[in-house]
Amino acid sequence: MPFPIKAVRACYPALNDGYAYLDGAAGTQTPRSVIEAISDAYRGGIGNVGGAFPASHRSDAIVAACRAAVADLVGGDPRGVILGPNMTTLTYRLSQALAGPGDEVVVSRLDHDANVRPWTQTGATVRWAEVDPVTGELPVEQYASLVNERTRVVAVTAASNIIGTRPDVAAIAEIAHRAGALTYVDGVHATAHGPVDMRALGADFYATSAYKWSGPHVGAVVADPALLETLRPDKLASSPDTVPERFETGTAAFADLEGVTAAVDHLAAMVPGAGNRRERLLTSMAAAEEHELELFGVLVEGLETLPGVTVWGKPARRTATAYFTVAGRTPREVAEHLARQRVNVWNGHNYAWELTGAMGIRDTGGAVRAGLVPYNDRSDVDRLLEGIAKLA
Ligand SMILES: Cc1ncc(COP(=O)(O)O)c(C=O)c1O
Secondary structure: OOOOHHHHHHOOHHHHHOOEEOEHHHOOOOOHHHHHHHHHHHHHOOOOOOOOOHHHHHHHHHHHHHHHHHHHHHOOOHHHEEEEOOHHHHHHHHHHHHOOOOOEEEEEOOOOHHHOHHHHOOOOEEEEEOOOOOOOOOOOOOHHHHOOOOEEEEEEEOOOOOOOEOOOHHHHHHHHHHOOOEEEEEOOOHHHHOOOOHHHHOOOEEEEEHHHOOOOOOEEEEEOHHHHHOOOOOOOOOOOOOOOHHHOOOOOOHHHHHHHHHHHHHHHHOOOOOOOHHHHHHHHHHHHHHHHHHHHHHHHHHHHHOOOEEEOOOOOOEOOEEEEEEOOOOHHHHHHHHHHOOEEOEEEOOOOHHHHHHHOOHHHOOEEEEEOOOOOOHHHHHHHHHHHHHHO
8 A cells, every 4th residue: 555645744734834854864743643642641730650649640641651652663561661851861871770891882883872972981891893984884794703701782773863774783683692792772763764673673772762753852762671670770769669660760751751652653553554553553664664765766866866966875774864965065055055945954973973984074064964754755855856956
């Protein structure tokens, strides 16, 4: 069945402002159902959790529903869903509980800095997995010599946030697990672009952020609750010592958590499907991925035929995320020109600090990123290509 792009776009009020939103890799727009779920939560009255009165019970229910929704989205266990303000904050917290001096950690130059620096700053010995700066691939073979019996964590991304590379995480995880190491998989970019099965990926920890997939600014890390039971993060003496609450600091953004659940429900309903929410998510996200990749073929082919345009990276398996430069123009100038044409793109290193360093463009302003998400359509791609053509 073709992806019902018109119906999907109609869910997003912000898409009516005349702009082509190709900045989804930095954060998506939100559908009406999410906006309404958040305001309904406030309208209905919420309290802090664990109280004796109904408004508090409503927040208890919101948190439980949110854990169940995120677990459905990534194929995890709701009892192991840690919620927090964003992936970076949660990763710093987990990294400190997981590794320290005497341990080894493996990080990759493909990763967003949020899955690099929290590990390199633990005091553990750091080993680097190198990326091929031309293809944008992360060769798996190197992991055999990077991992040993002292390796505590292998941190790797499920997809690059600038060039979209989907490395073979399952094969990397197998090497890590054989050595007794844990995997910490950054799914912040990947989750928006297709079905996720964290167990099939071999992810002991899978991190994601709802604002990349139509939800509010909330992050989550999902793990086996039995594994979480073995970890002791720093925490207040007075806060719950249960799992996953032990990993959550302070008071949650309860209304936003209601929005996260609504976002998962929205993703599950993009394409009419049967079965439980997990099954509908798999169907819907597979259709969204196909839709994105079809448009992406047009986008990349179009960019490559324009004079002076260089598209960075050519990985075999990728998300619909393009990173390109235009000869004679800085990435910022290109983004400003496109903004005048009402086309939103991002420019810079986009926190892919190591990768843009390996490609040799970090200090020259990086490149321009145009990323597709499920609500993008052919007119968004055409407007980007027309905009760039006017520059060339
Ligand atoms: C791949 C990837 N990892 C991590 C992050 C950081 O996520 P957060 O903003 O939730 O801390 C981002 C944000 O752009 C990202 O794209």
